[in-house]
Amino acid sequence: MNIITCFKVVPEEQDITVKPNRDISFEKAPMTISAYDLNCIEAGTQLAEANGGNVIGISVGAKKIDDSKLKKNVLSRGPESIFMVADDKLENIDTYQTANALKAVAEKIKDYDLILCGEGSADLYAQQVGPQLGQLLSLPAINSVSKITLADGKAIVERTLENELETLEISLPAVISVTSDINLPRIPSMKQILAAGKKSATIWSAEDAGIGNLSATLGVIETKAPEQMDRKKDIVQGDSEEAIKSFITKIQEVLK
Amino acid sequence: MKVFVFAENQKALLELCCGARQIGERIEAIVINSQDDKDTEVADKVWSIPQQDNAMLEDYTETIAALLEREKPDLLIFEPTKRCKLIAGRLAAMAGTSVMTDLIELTKEGEGSHLVYGGAAIRKEKLNTSLAIATIGPGVLQGSKETGKGEIELFPFVEPIRKIKVLNKEQKPKLSVNLPSAKRVIGVGRGIAKEEDLGMIRQLADVINAEVGCSRPIAEAERWMPKETYIGVSGLMLAPEVYMAIGISGQVQHTVGMNRSKVVIAINKDKNAPIFGQADYGIVGDLYKVVPALLDQLK
Ligand SMILES: Cc1cc2nc3c(=O)[nH]c(=O)nc-3n(C[C@H](O)[C@H](O)[C@H](O)COP(=O)(O)OP(=O)(O)OC[C@H]3O[C@@H](n4cnc5c(N)ncnc54)[C@H](O)[C@@H]3O)c2cc1C
Numbered sequence: 001m002n003i004i005t006c007f008k009v010v011p012e013e014q015d016i017t018v019k020p021n022r023d024i025s026f027e028k029a030p031m032t033i034s035a036y037d038l039n040c041i042e043a044g045t046q047l048a049e050a051n052g053g054n055v056i057g058i059s060v061g062a063k064k065i066d067d068s069k070l071k072k073n074v075l076s077r078g079p080e081s082i083f084m085v086a087d088d089k090l091e092n093i094d095t096y097q098t099a100n101a102l103k104a105v106a107e108k109i110k111d112y113d114l115i116l117c118g119e120g121s122a123d124l125y126a127q128q129v130g131p132q133l134g135q136l137l138s139l140p141a142i143n144s145v146s147k148i149t150l151a152d153g154k155a156i157v158e159r160t161l162e163n164e165l166e167t168l169e170i171s172l173p174a175v176i177s178v179t180s181d182i183n184l185p186r187i188p189s190m191k192q193i194l195a196a197g198k199k200s201a202t203i204w205s206a207e208d209a210g211i212g213n214l215s216a217t218l219g220v221i222e223t224k225a226p227e228q229m230d231r232k233k234d235i236v237q238g239d240s241e242e243a244i245k246s247f248i249t250k251i252q253e254v255l256k
Numbered sequence: 257m258k259v260f261v262f263a264e265n266q267k268a269l270l271e272l273c274c275g276a277r278q279i280g281e282r283i284e285a286i287v288i289n290s291q292d293d294k295d296t297e298v299a300d301k302v303w304s305i306p307q308q309d310n311a312m313l314e315d316y317t318e319t320i321a322a323l324l325e326r327e328k329p330d331l332l333i334f335e336p337t338k339r340c341k342l343i344a345g346r347l348a349a350m351a352g353t354s355v356m357t358d359l360i361e362l363t364k365e366g367e368g369s370h371l372v373y374g375g376a377a378i379r380k381e382k383l384n385t386s387l388a389i390a391t392i393g394p395g396v397l398q399g400s401k402e403t404g405k406g407e408i409e410l411f412p413f414v415e416p417i418r419k420i421k422v423l424n425k426e427q428k429p430k431l432s433v434n435l436p437s438a439k440r441v442i443g444v445g446r447g448i449a450k451e452e453d454l455g456m457i458r459q460l461a462d463v464i465n466a467e468v469g470c471s472r473p474i475a476e477a478e479r480w481m482p483k484e485t486y487i488g489v490s491g492l493m494l495a496p497e498v499y500m501a502i503g504i505s506g507q508v509q510h511t512v513g514m515n516r517s518k519v520v521i522a523i524n525k526d527k528n529a530p531i532f533g534q535a536d537y538g539i540v541g542d543l544y545k546v547v548p549a550l551l552d553q554l555k
């Protein structure tokens with residue numbers, strides 16, 4: 001059983017800053033694993049622990065995603081190996097390009113039974129790469145999956161939708177996008193962190209993977225921080241009886 | 257521009273068709289076996305696909321693909337539900353394009369705006385393929401009431417190659433609150449120490465005539481409140497008259513869901529909590545002191 005888990009490498013959100021002209025800056029933001037892909041990696045690891053098998057982490061992006069601390073972080077969470085296409089030709093690619101690049105990686109790995117994606121990437125949150133990847137690989141694709149059990153050649157999954165809960169049977173291989181509440185990602189132990197150093201990571205260029213020339217389908221016109229609403233910022237300090245009284249007087253006006 | 261519209265819910269279909277008039281000259285709706293003539297009042301044409309026994313909505317993807325191939329619309333709009341996002345993604349892969357998801361704005365020129373980096377930024381983007389696909393909330397395109405010609409044409413079902421078997425399907429219990437239409441909303445966050453303490457928040461909500469929503473961790477990690485009630489970039493986008501944030505730090509992923517509120521009130525014990533930067537009124541204090549006092553004095 002080979003399980004591929006897709007993880008995106010993104011700038012750490014908390015360290016993104018806004019410039020006075022509302023441009024955003026990543027200067028202080030280190031690269032990190034996209035938040036919900038921690039759930040994706042954990043889901044793959046738990047399935048391998050329960051059914052036997054091997055977890056492979058894959059990612060595509062610009063050269064900077066090939067970061068040793070980050071790879072170690074991924075490998076300490078369960079995957080036995082990582083395959084990456086890290087190439088500046090893949091900087092800021094759209095979801096169609098991403099799905100095509102991941103398809104190329106999966107086809108190079110060849111032997112897999114299941115591909116897992118996260119709910120959405122922390123930067124774009126398009127919720128698109130999983131469905132597109134499944135279609136490109138001519139495999140069944142399903143999203144919003146909150147539980148997976150494996151049984152000879154198929155997966156039984158629970159799917160949580162806006163107004164319904166579904167139980168589905170999907171033949172493998174398939175591409176399954178999992179929700180962020182499917183599990184609680186583990187905190188790797190010291191032993192797992194040390195073991196991660198001995199695991200393997202394979203890094204390809206776009207050319208190695210044969211995906212150099214796919215042009216963008218989506219053009220970005222601008223990326224700007226939203227304009228801030230003007231707020232009164234009338235803040236009472238402290239919660240003495242006096243302070244609370246003054247706060248209540250202020251909001252009583254509003255709540256009238 | 258010729259715009260096709262597909263939705264999971266009929267109400268959303270009607271609203272999206274009306275709204276789409278702002279973008280395209282010709283609006284055509286895709287429906288599964290419509291016997292409801294309401295559909296036809298809002299579109300210039302309705303493509304009716306015969307309903308199949310035991311089919312999931314997703315099983316109509318190949319049929320929609322065949323229709324797109326033949327009719328070549330410029331833009332295909334979906335309601336932003338999970339099912340529609342799956343269908344949209346698969347269609348995009350077939351057509352060699354991407355999907356602009358969860359748009360908060362869409363112009364006649366086909367430029368869509370979408371929150372990125374958890375709401376820290378708005379990205380304006382445009383598809384440069386002959387077919388553009390977008391998912392967009394019904395409220396975003398404010399619709400004109402213009403009516404369509406409403407002719408109906410049957411489009412034959414195309415059998416999907418890969419089928420997923422539905423073993424069981426359950427309806428989730430319907431929520432009694434309707435947060436998007438509430439005039440006043442209280443949002444609770446991780447500042448609440450125990451589930452029981454929500455009782456005190458609900459009492460306050462009764463007193464000030466508000467509905468209660470929450471931050472994502474209260475719904476997803478703690479599961480103290482239903483998932484459908486969390487506010488923010490991946491949850492509800494609200495614009496009530498009054499929003500009161502209690503024990504919420506004010507991370508951008510949350511605040512994009514409430515920053516269009518008319519008045520924002522914040523209660524937080526940390527004077528450096530970012531929520532105060534987005535509040536009209538606030539108090540730096542322990543909610544376990546402030547909320548009981550509010551209950552006592554606002555009654
Ligand atoms: C891709 C992505 C999407 C996300 N989408 C959403 C979303 O849609 N909505 C959302 O809400 N979050 C979302 N998040 C999570 C978001 O980043 C924050 O983690 C979350 O909003 C924090 O919730 P909180 O404010 O309740 O908790 P915390 O950040 O833990 O804040 C708790 C606050 O309570 C205060 N407090 C503690 N005790 C008391 C007390 N006794 N009295 C008064 N104050 C007290 C603390 O000072 C603190 O400020 C998303 C994250 C990612 C990565």
Ligand SMILES: Nc1ncnc2c1ncn2[C@@H]1O[C@H](COP(=O)(O)O)[C@@H](O)[C@H]1O
Pocket residue numbers: 006007008009034036037040058059060061095098102116117118119120121124125126127128129130
């Ligand atoms: N560049 C990438 N490399 C690896 N996996 C990715 C990449 N982009 C997206 N994914 C996967 O696809 C999911 C959905 O991403 P998105 O469609 O961008 O919201 C993510 O949670 C990841 O699991």
